[in-house]
Amino acid sequence: MIKDGATHIAVATDHVIESFRNGLWPGYKTGEGIEPDLLSQFSLLEEALSAAGVVVWPMIEFEADDALAAAAEAAARDARVERVIICTPDKDLAQCVRGTRIVQLNRQTRVIRDEAGVVQKFGVLPESIPDYLALVGDTADGYPGLPGWGATDWRDWHVKVAKPSGLAQTLSQEHDRALLFRTLATLRTDIPLFDDVDQLRWSGPTPTFASLGARFDAARAGTR
Numbered sequence: 001m002i003k004d005g006a007t008h009i010a011v012a013t014d015h016v017i018e019s020f021r022n023g024l025w026p027g028y029k030t031g032e033g034i035e036p037d038l039l040s041q042f043s044l045l046e047e048a049l050s051a052a053g054v055v056v057w058p059m060i061e062f063e064a065d066d067a068l069a070a071a072a073e074a075a076a077r078d079a080r081v082e083r084v085i086i087c088t089p090d091k092d093l094a095q096c097v098r099g100t101r102i103v104q105l106n107r108q109t110r111v112i113r114d115e116a117g118v119v120q121k122f123g124v125l126p127e128s129i130p131d132y133l134a135l136v137g138d139t140a141d142g143y144p145g146l147p148g149w150g151a152t153d154w155r156d157w158h159v160k161v162a163k164p165s166g167l168a169q170t171l172s173q174e175h176d177r178a179l180l181f182r183t184l185a186t187l188r189t190d191i192p193l194f195d196d197v198d199q200l201r202w203s204g205p206t207p208t209f210a211s212l213g214a215r216f217d218a219a220r221a222g223t224r
Contacts, residue, residue, distance in 0.1 A: 012067035
């Protein structure tokens with residue numbers, strides 16, 4: 001991204017896999033099942049990014065997705081910012097998209113998804129993504145949604161789970177669970193991460209970058 005001309009950049013990490021959501025739903029995702037070799041690289045990733053001069057937000061109580069959502073909203077409030085690009089195609093981050101000002105980028109396909117793209121993909125506006133996920137579920141995050149509800153069912157019901165009187169009987173019966181799942185799916189945007197977007201400007205690697213690179217080179221040579 002820096003090579004492509006990004007001037008302001010920050011990376012959010014799940015410093016720990018668990019978050020406040022694990023206290024709300026016992027089946028919410030944890031670090032269980034992550035390969036130890038991969039898990040051991042998390043702190044090294046944060047160290048490498050910081051040495052490269054990139055702002056890093058290691059999240060503990062909240063998730064990396066929460067940080068991305070909060071940062072995107074805060075950056076978009078600055079009139080100097082031309083566009084905020086969230087570099088992940090994850091469906092839960094689609095709730096953060098606003099017109100063409102806050103967009104998602106799939107780095108692999110290089111496809112940018114704006115608000116029209118979210119509607120085309122999911123059949124709902126970005127602000128309704130938490131409602132959508134509450135009904136259809138999110139297996140990656142560990143909550144199942146409501147019985148009998150899939151993406152097709154949602155497209156036939158342009159409703160809000162906060163208004164159970166207008167929903168099907170099955171949804172009315174599961175209203176409390178639907179609200180819980182919507183809470184799980186709603187990203188937090190009230191996390192203070194920076195005071196000014198200028199704090200996110202990339203100014204090159206830090207003096208520790210060279211020594212870190214030497215460490216990596218030595219580690220690679222030692223495994224051959």
